[in-house]
Amino acid sequence: MDKKVVVVTGGSRGIGAASARLFAQKGFLVCINYSSNDFAAMQLQKALNAELECTYLCKADVSTGEGVERLFNFIDNQLGRIDVLVNNVGILKPQASLIDIDEDRINQILRTNVTSQLLCAKAAVSRMSTSYGGSGGAIVNVSSGAAKSGSPNEYIDYAASKGAIDSFTIGLAKEVANQGIRVNCVRPGMIHTAIHADGGEPERVTRLSRKIPLQRGGQPAEVANAIYWLASEEAAYTTGSFIDVTGGL
Numbered sequence: 289m290d291k292k293v294v295v296v297t298g299g300s301r302g303i304g305a306a307s308a309r310l311f312a313q314k315g316f317l318v319c320i321n322y323s324s325n326d327f328a329a330m331q332l333q334k335a336l337n338a339e340l341e342c343t344y345l346c347k348a349d350v351s352t353g354e355g356v357e358r359l360f361n362f363i364d365n366q367l368g369r370i371d372v373l374v375n376n377v378g379i380l381k382p383q384a385s386l387i388d389i390d391e392d393r394i395n396q397i398l399r400t401n402v403t404s405q406l407l408c409a410k411a412a413v414s415r416m417s418t419s420y421g422g423s424g425g426a427i428v429n430v431s432s433g434a435a436k437s438g439s440p441n442e443y444i445d446y447a448a449s450k451g452a453i454d455s456f457t458i459g460l461a462k463e464v465a466n467q468g469i470r471v472n473c474v475r476p477g478m479i480h481t482a483i484h485a486d487g488g489e490p491e492r493v494t495r496l497s498r499k500i501p502l503q504r505g506g507q508p509a510e511v512a513n514a515i516y517w518l519a520s521e522e523a524a525y526t527t528g529s530f531i532d533v534t535g536g537l
Contacts, residue, residue, distance in 0.1 A: 424468025
């Protein structure tokens with residue numbers, strides 16, 4: 289199989305779907321991972337395969353070891369390799385101050401937003417690393433501008449989870465640089481995606497757009513462009529780095 293393979297976690301909607309679309313257009317075989325939204329995943333696959341016949345679906349909850357094993361077994365059996373991992377999966381809960389956030393919510397946020405990225409990266413490294421017989425590769429983690437703002441009174445747990453991803457990116461980049469693997473991170477800001485509806489305010493980006501120096505919210509494709517660049521050979525000398533796609537915030 290001559291084409292490179294990218295795996296996009298949380299790839300059925302928003303930034304994940306835009307990334308899958310862009311990698312497909314650039315000639316990759318794309319494995320779209322998702323956990324529950326069968327309709328969105330199948331619609332995306334249908335749209336991409338109508339033009340390119342390049343997309344595979346794997347339904348698996350990558351916040352668990354069992355789900356990660358299912359995903360990477362699928363990759364091994366169906367695609368035979370992995371060249372790029374886009375660690376995109378993440379969730380948001382309704383707006384709340386810390387005083388109103390319970391233990392179950394905190395643990396679900398951390399498991400989905402942090403544990404998933406560490407487990408998927410571990411599985412990818414074991415296949416990409418030149419120390420384990422691989423030929424190298426690239427990992428792009430998706431963090432958030434919230435890692436720097438802290439999202440007080442709204443999503444402080446989400447912001448904390450994304451701060452963990454920033455630290456993880458720096459550490460893993462240094463750990464695997466001599467194994468042929470680059471690790472970088474994109475921090476999106478106010479992007480027009482359905483995740484804001486999950487947080488209880490579908491029009492949040494519109495409400496806050498005047499606070500953004502560029503005076504508008506971003507589009508998923510604009511984040512996907514940054515993700516693709518970091519994964520591409522154009523960024524061959526870039527690791528442990530961050531691109532903020534935040535409109536200037």
